[in-house]
Amino acid sequence: MSGSVYREALGDSAEQYDVLLTHLSVIRDVVQLAHSAGSFEDLCATLAARVVAGLGYERVSVLTVREDGEPSVLGSASQGRRLASEITSAPPILRALAQDVMEARRLLRWSDDGVGARRPVPAGLEGGIVGWPLVVGGECVGAVLCEELVTTPWNLARQRALELVGEIIDQIVTLAEVRLSMTAMQRRLEQELGTSRSLLSNQAETLHAQAERIHGLTSSLVTSNHAKNHFLGVMSHELRTPLSVILGFGSILRDGLAGPVTTEQEEYLDRVLSNGRHVMPQSSS
16 A cells, blocks of 8 residues: 555644554553552552643543442542542532443543534533543443643544543453452452361361362362453453554554654654553463
């Protein structure tokens, strides 16, 4: 395929190149969260900070539905506090916007200007808001809301880039949530196993009956570990497709098939390609 066809498919705007590079960098950072978050709360807080730092929004809030059925802030970060989480109670307007995103299950934008589908900015808010649903294991559990004081020009490239970020975030959160659940299950089984071993020496149970109980708990622990490893393998395989697309488009840009790139852009693309290959799940032999 000729370079002109690539340029026609990708767009010939330097602004679109910058948008793609910026969002690829955010995806690279977010992928690392699946294996580093210590809890679901930590995951949401770190996610908000990464999006603020990478995409430049004034504030990013991650809202999830808890036991009472109302969305509440589980992670929040702003330009003024990029290095620390600032968990706050969600004002009614943010909860309402989160509900709208969850019901639509797609990216929504509230802005008073720009092109494309948008909704009017609610009274009491300035600038604009972009939100996308937070889906874990196929269930919509919340929304990510990004606030900006100065509305950024909106185009199709920006929307598709944000949609891709949202899809990757959903997969990462799902993977992390299952990993955390499996880890908690293993810890409970290990505690039960330790308790059973203590009872073996302290209680008057028959040796045969207690040995069978320990064997059953051990088998459950092994089964749980196999299930976790199988799921992690499946999720890693699912990540290959979007990451392959990212690496493919990045290579197109780096090789100049979509148009000339500057030395600085080459360095950014080299960094994106290197990190993308680093986090790309390896095929099993």
